[in-house]
Structure formats: C-alpha cells, structure tokens
Amino acid sequence: MSKIIRIGTRDSELALWQATTVQQKLEGLGYDTILVPTKSIGDQVLDKPLYELGVTGIFTKTLDVALLKDQIDIAVHSMKDVPTQLPKGIVQVAVLERAVSHDVLVHKSLAFLNADQPATIATGSLRRKAQWLNKYPNHKVVDLRGNVNTRLLKLIENDWQGAIFAQAGLQRIKLLPKDALYLDWMVPAPAQGAMLVVAKEEDDFTKEALVKLNHPSSQTATTIERDFLRTLEGGCTAPIGALAQIKDQTVYFEGVVFSLDGKQKIDIKKEVRLSEAKDLGKISAEEVLQKGGDKLMQEIRNENSALH
Template identity: 80%
Template sequence: MSKIIKIGTRDSELALWQATTVQEKLETLGYDTTLVPIKSTGDEVLDKPLYELGITGIFTKTLDIALLKGQIDIAVHSMKDVPTQLPKGIVQVAVLERAISHDILVHKGAGFLESNSPATIATGSLRRKAQWLHKYPSHKVVDLRGNVNTRLIKLIENDWQGAIFAQAGLERIKLLPKDAVVLDWMVPAPAQGAMVVVAQKDDAFSIKALQKLNDPNSELGTSIEREFLRTLEGGCTAPIGALAQFEDQTVHFEGVLFSLDGKQRLAIQKSVPQKEAKGLGEKCAKEILSKGGDKLMQEIRNENSALH
C-alpha cells in the first residue's frame, strides 16, 4: 500500500507491547508500518505525583505534539491516560477490543487484609487511593510513580505491604503474579483495559486503515465512561471510577465519585437497553452532581489548587 504508517508510542515495555499489537494487526491487513518510540514527560518526571504536574494528558502530550508535527502518523495509548478532550486536529479512530478492566493488588503476603494491623499501600492514582482508604481507613497510602516495571521494583525495594496495578497491564507483559488479589470491589478508571489509536483528522489513509481495528462494544463502553468523567471533572483531577458492561443488548453502568481522603462516596448504577445508551454517562454524572457531587467536586478543586 502507498504509505508506511509511522506508529508513535511511549518507550515503556507496556506501551511498546500495545504499539506492536496495533502494528501486527495493520500488517496482517496488508499495511506497511514502522514503530517510532518517544519518551514522554510522564515517564521522565518521577518525583512528583501526576496530579501535581498540572498537565492534562501527561502521558499523551509528547505523542500529540509528534503527531501534529507529522513525525508520526498514528499514536497508540492506554485509553485511561487520554484526556477526554483531544487536542485540535487529532481524532480518535479505533478502540481495540478491551481487556479485563479490574485493578489488582500485588503484595508480599495478603494476611494483613484480614487483620486490623497497620499497612502501607502504594499507588499514584487518586481514584485507587480514595477507594482503598474508604475500605481500609486505618491504612496508609503512599505515592508510586513510573512505568509498570519501575513500580514493581519499587514495591520490592520498600517496606510496603502492597501496590495497586491494572490487571490488564501486568497480564500484557506477562508480569502478573499468581497470588495477586483481584480488587473486584474497586471501580476501575474510565476506559481502563482499553487501547485507543488516534490520528490527524485529515489523514484519510491512516484513518481508513485504523477503522478496520475498531471494536464497536469497546468504543461504546469507553465513550459512556469517559462522558461520565468529562461531565463530572470539568478539567479537575478527581477520584472517579466508571465501568460500562454489556449483557444481552443491555448496558450496565456503574460510576463513583470519592472525596480525596476516601471518606465520602457518591455512587450510581443504571441499566439501559444498548440502543438507548447514548448520553448515559452524562445523565449519570448529572445525577451524581445533583446529589452532592457538585459540592464535593468544588472541595476537590479547592484541595487540588492548594496542592499546586
């Protein structure tokens, strides 16, 4: 075919696995491709929590710039890292079939979960931290940054009892411990477990190629979750979880908003026929906002601005 598609990716092991997966699918369809690994700001700045860096899309921004400059033709992302508002000139083209969306606990012995003894858990996610403290208020949660491999090494090197990861990420690079605890009570990040591919809006060749990789159910589920996130957040980083699942032409949606300390929890669950799912995320978010979510979001904004 007439063009070699340049696939932009972060250079972590997981990001390269994702980009290679897209590359293999495109080449199976007869397209010529090449991988272009790029280091992101999010990978380089490891001494500050993500939410303190004040940048939306910290893991995607470097690739967005490369895409707009024409250094790459498409970019592959973990969809949960992608801001709900894409930069001008960039469009979402394909959501690949979604992997499992659960969070898991990697630990050095899970006995502490059954006792009331003090424990320290590591995560760089406000959402995971709030949900963990809601369930285990006597535990301490410390910040953990870096790619998956770096975070696993930090867990070994520190005297923490465990660290929280996305199950899909560890499975993809074959690092999921057999004794990892599945946190099925923790509502995942919107679009967790999904990979998304973006392109320049006027690149008809790449768009046509990528459309063949799109999974409609994964696209719909993640769009509902991200709509919930976008409606609640209004540009603010907050502990928000959302999951849309499909069963017999029905969409089952669950969304949560927590205070930063995990003490307050606002939740919603709704099931609608799949053909009526348009706008479901926004409706659920507005219901949360009307039941105290607007006040809670304002408190979170105030706390975040005090941090910055």
C-alpha cells in the same frame, strides 16, 4: 499500500507491547508500518505524584505534538491516560477490543488484611488511593510512580504490604503474579483495559486503515465511561471510577466519585437497553452532581489548586 504508517508510542515495555499489537494488526491487513518510540513528560518526571504535576494528558502530550508536527501518523495509548478532550486536529479512530478492566493488589502476604493493624499500600492513582482508604481507613497510602516494571521493583525494595496495578497491564507483559488479589470492589478508571489509536483529522488514508481495527462494543462502553468522566471533572484531576459492561443488548453502568481522603463517596448504578444508552454517561454524571457531586468536585478543585 501507498505509504508507511508511522506508529508513535511511549517507550515503556507495556506501551511498546500495545503499539506492536496495533502494528501486527495493520500489517496483517497489508499496511506497511514503523514504530517511533518516545518519552513522555509523565515518564521523565517521577519524583512527584501525577496530580501534583497539574498537566492534563501528561502521558499523551508528547505524542500529540509529534502527530501535529507530522513526525508520526498515529499514536497508540492506554485509553485511560487520554484526556476526554482531544487536541484540535487529532481524532479518535479505533478502540481495540478491551481487555479485563479491573485492578489487582500485588502483595507480599495478605495477612495484613485480616488483622486490624496499620499497613502501607502504594499507588500513584488518586482513584485507587481514595477507594482503598474508603475501605481501609486505618491504612496509609504512599505515592508510586514509574512504568509497570519500575513500580514492581519499588514494591520489592520497600517495606510496603502491597501495590495496586491494572490487571490488564500486568497480564499484557506477563508480569501478573499468580497470587495477585483481584479487587472486584474497586471501580476501575474510565476506559481502563482499553487501547486507543488516534490520528490526524485530515489523514484519510491512515483513518481508513485504523477503522478496520475498531471494536464497536468496546468503543461504546468506553465512550459511556469517558462521557461520565468529562461531565464530572471539567478538566480537574479527581478520584472518579466508571465501568460500563454490555451483555445481551443491555448496558450495566456503575460510576463513582470520592473525596481525596476517601471518606465521602457518591455513586450511581444504572441498567439500560443498549439502544437507549447514547447519553448514559452524561446523564449518570449529572445525577451524581445533583446528589452532592458538584460540591464534592468543587472541594477537590480547591484542594488541587492549593497543591499547585
């Protein structure tokens, strides 16, 4: 092939696993590649909750800049970290086949769930925090930042009862405990479990290579979920969950938004033919806004702006 494709990635173990997966697929197709690891702002500032940093795309911005400065040719991301609006000049090219999308609780014992007693659960996610407090209002949720390995270590070092993780991330780097509790009631983040590869809009050679890695049904499902997120959020960080599952030419969609304290919940479930699912995410979000979601999102914006 005529050029070496430079693959930009964060330098955490999970990010490197994802980038190496893309690298192996490209090299299997005959392309020459090289990995270019970098640290994101989100990896460097660990003493504040993500939502307090007030930066959209905190894990992707560094790679966006590297792409636009022609220091790399592609960037590999956990798709749930990527803002719904990509920077000018950067385009989505491939969504790899999605892994399991749900969250799990890594814990020291589950006895606390059966007792009506206070407990402390750790997560850096507003969505996970709100859903946990909605189900367990007498529990306390503390902030947990860092890469997967760092967060697991913090759980061991602290007297928390458990911490919430994406199942896919733990599985990918072989750190999923056998007794982790599968949280089937928790609606995942839009595009959780999916890997996204972006490139420069003008780079036809690289785009042509990446298109071969795209998984159409994973792309369709994550597009629906991200359309739901985009229509609801308007650039605001909020506890929003969305999951689209495709079975037998039917899309089963579930979307939800919570108040920051988890006390208010507005959700929606839809089932449509795949051929009619093009605007499913947007339509579902508009219905949520009409059901009181617009007022709830405004309250969240007000609370977020007070933090900054």
